[in-house]
Amino acid sequence: MTQHSTDQPDRPEAAVTETPAPEKEIAVAATAVPADDDVVLRVEDLAVDFRTESGAARAVTGANVEVRRGQTVAIVGESGSGKTTLAMAVLGLLASNGAVAQGHIWFKGEDLGAAGAQRMAQLRGTELGLVPQDPMTNLDPVMRIGRQIDEGLIDNGVRTLRTARARTVELLQEVGLPDAARRASQYPHEFSGGMRQRALIAMGLSARPALLVADEPTSALDVTVQRGILDQLAGLTRDLGTAVLLITHDLGLAAERADVVVVMYRGEIVEQGPARRVLTEPQHEYTKRLMAAAPSLASRRIEIARERGLEEVLEEALLAPSAETGSSDDGTASGNPDEPTTAALVQVRDVTKVFRIRGNGLLSRGRDFTAVEGVSLDVPRGGTVAVVGESGSGKSTLARMILDIEKPTSGTIEFDGAPAGGHDHRSRIAYRRRVQPVFQDPYSSLDPLYSVYRAIEEPLRAHGYGDPAERRARVEELAEQVALGKGVLRRFPSELSGGQRQRVAIARALALSPELVVCDEAVSALDVVVQAQILRLLAQLQEDLGLTYLFITHDLAVVRQIADRVIVMQAGRLVEEGTVDEVFDTPQTDYTRALLDAIPGRDLDLAV
Template identity: 50%
Template sequence: MMRATPVPASSEEALLRVENLTISFSSDPNAAPAVLGADLEVRRGEVVAIVGESGSGKTTLAMSVLGLLAGNARITTGSIGFGGADLLTQSPKQRAAIRGSRVGLVPQDPMSNLNPMMRIGDQLGEVLLRHGRATRQNVVRECCRVLERAGIPDPESRLRQFPHQLSGGLRQRVLIAIGTACDPELLIADEPTSALDVTVAARILDQIAEISSKTGMAVLLITHDLGLAAERADRVVVMQHGRVVEAGPAAQILEHPEHPYSRQLVAADPGVRARSGTSRIRHRDVDATDCIVEVRGVSKTYQRKRRDTPVHANREVSLKVPRGSTVAIVGESGSGKTTISRMMLKLETPSSGSMLFEGNEIATLDRQKTAEFRKRVQPVFQDPYSSLNPMMTVRAIVREGLDHYRIGTRDERERKTDELLEQVGLSAEMGRRHPAQLSGGQRQRVAIARAVSMDPELLVCDEPVSALDVLVQQQVLDLLRDMQEQKGLTYVVITHDLAVVREFADYVYVMRDGSIVEAAETARLFEAPQEEYTRQLLTAAGVG
């Protein structure tokens, strides 16, 4: 397998230099290492992106720099040089002093990495106080300064809030504030925008770039989004099966990849195809008069207490979902698209209007019809960390619906479970694991396998591939397309990934502030958007 040839640089230029690093998570000498002989270099002020599919070792490599590997990890060869010192020879106390002060971290999932029981100000203040960047007397002022630098409006009021009171974009900005609070020399950003809509993602990345420009901070970006790497990184490092297989300038890797795996990644990425003009907008003939779901003037209002100001999640929303079609609902965080999907799943009740499934009001279905409805309409939720039962094995999770509805014999259910795991790219060995033992992308594949196990007629998918690397994403989308052609399945897809929408959806509804602002067949919307807001979304996604 071809090894990368690092870009020439002197030791003085390299802030971070990883050489011949091998990391294993098993005492079995025959087990494949998670990282094998990896080399990596990041210069001061540089942005380096590590790309690769789930399980390629990119996050393990990054976490080794922070000293945050699991307890069963063993570094068997190599060195990690940072600022001229080998981190692997330092004591745990020395590593802890560097972590957070000289090397910052922006992790992937803000809800898993922010303490839900602590106010934002306490979590940020803890970092500043621990590393001597603030005193008890000025910690509030310093917290406000750091939040403001991370692009968070009204920082003083945010200090008093808890994570659940913030939007996804604001929570991610809080993680940026924490990761950059001590003006680190290196920031490790692990999939910092994978769960965010395109406009918020662009603002988040702009904020990181602005902080880097002002402070000279280097950035190590971990991502499966090659389009993102092309736009934001100076150099790209490609990993496969724990090895660095190619490294070089971003434009070179994206436009003229040398390694077969790099070429495979580039070819599979819909964002890269859209930017290069090689993607094809999906166009299918679907009977628009035969609708499996119809939404008529639906509004949804939340009011927790009588004196609270009502929150209008949806306002007079009307849309149609033709049978056998793929309908995408797009828009920024807070636009109301997920609320609409939850009402389609009978997880929320409209405040007014009608939500119809095959002509029947979903909200008023009786117990027996609701049970049948839940079999015919299945969800794929956005967050694979919270939507899977941590106490069940993967096999049990995928088989759960089959067991509940007693579909087939036990042997038939076992065989179907095996087929489903194979279809979504998971091995039989994976089936014996629990969700905590899987990567984010692997967990999302489990969620998709569970949903399609019931052979539903309608699949309501909330960001179904946002956590997946491009190769698995392509595999899952191909699977969904094949199932649609073979079984006439209908999909409603809630997503911020407009490159995927371009190639996967038949119809697109654009939402803003709870209302639909534009609706059209995919080709017409992408080629001639009528609304300025739609044009802004397409431009932010790099597909307009």
């Protein structure tokens, strides 16, 4: 089974063996028990074990959940809390070393624990649907989208070969894909992230299942695409009467989309009840901690505090320290916007980037695509500038040009008064020492064959830093700076949690003591607790080392916690710029207002 991080970074999900929670009592808000005929799924006293070298490890303990027809139940918790394990147990898709140790899973009155492999396969093709998290790894890259949906319809006896394609086109239309017949003949790489996710939803709903398990279905998507997909999914499930088990770490999303919220911590359910009640009146300390770490709810809490004139309580409300780290570092903007800033470290002037798109055939002409058009901005030394916008807005292309990975088609980029990247090999190497990236996915940006030590040491080797002893001392110093123990240096990326991998990526970026760090969606793939830890780490490193950050993100809630200034991009153009308060409190464009309105949980009435 894939390993997930927990609030203790060294622990995989399958190794949850400690006392599950600080409070053993489960806080359950009062809710009506549905009639048996209405209950689609009932999980009773479920325990799941995984075989390990040291014996059986319990990942889920004593779980009790009910989902009825037309209802959405959200299971929330950080990575490693057991929420995905519970969902996979329901679907009969546990890893080969996992098994249900006790309890029952009742689906429409049938005990799934007594169902054989053939029966479970039949149910998954007809009555049980799944929308997995990552559409790119769950779609076959060499098969057309239509064929992948056709195959499921045919194999599960929902349609014949003759009628499958017509049904596939209908499904793609239902999930909001325009020109569905043409899209069905395309490959996954020709789809945007939102389109790929819609294709997976079409697959999940293709057999009109009674229960749909949606495992982090929108975690990697920008807020406006996320809202569109969730609206589409809600409409379809409402019309079909489908029950939904939503797995998410976003509490704002759970409050907005679910009827019931179930909070899991270290394999146990510690709180559950009506969504609004659980998240506006949390009873368990872990739920309160999750809420304090959730960027979308933290952003909402800032608004409420400012409306009520409660500035003095913001720090305490936003930055409840985790029990594990004991940290009191703050995760708010690292600089004071009111303090005078020095001259800009980075100056971007009227930059445009045009890509040439090849035609489909030998005789077809290519076309030009303008990814960035006429953008100008400054990044002040020692500050944090966030560039936000939907997928395809040009923000990552802008970051790649500042990193000198791409060259502008026109315009200029200056770093510390000189052309970014320089004009010869020596100046480009010098530039690499002063500007470093932290990318979105720490797993794919780390060489799986390199140990953590080798990954952090690599830039030191490449730039001729010291002798082996000096490099070792520097690597150990960097590991300490990003809160990684020396024992982690011997491990490989596959042995680390998501938060640990991102800490390695940050340590590697800091190896050459850069002045500018470009964070391209550096926390979007992390759960809210780990995300809060990384944001606090970045803020502390900025304070200690005087770093300058360019933060590329689609998550405006994160922006409010980390940035001094905000740049809003749409379709390659800069459409709005200002301080965080100016952009959030008085947005000037409809596009910015739409981005802000799409933040999950913005209408929650939270206590500060």
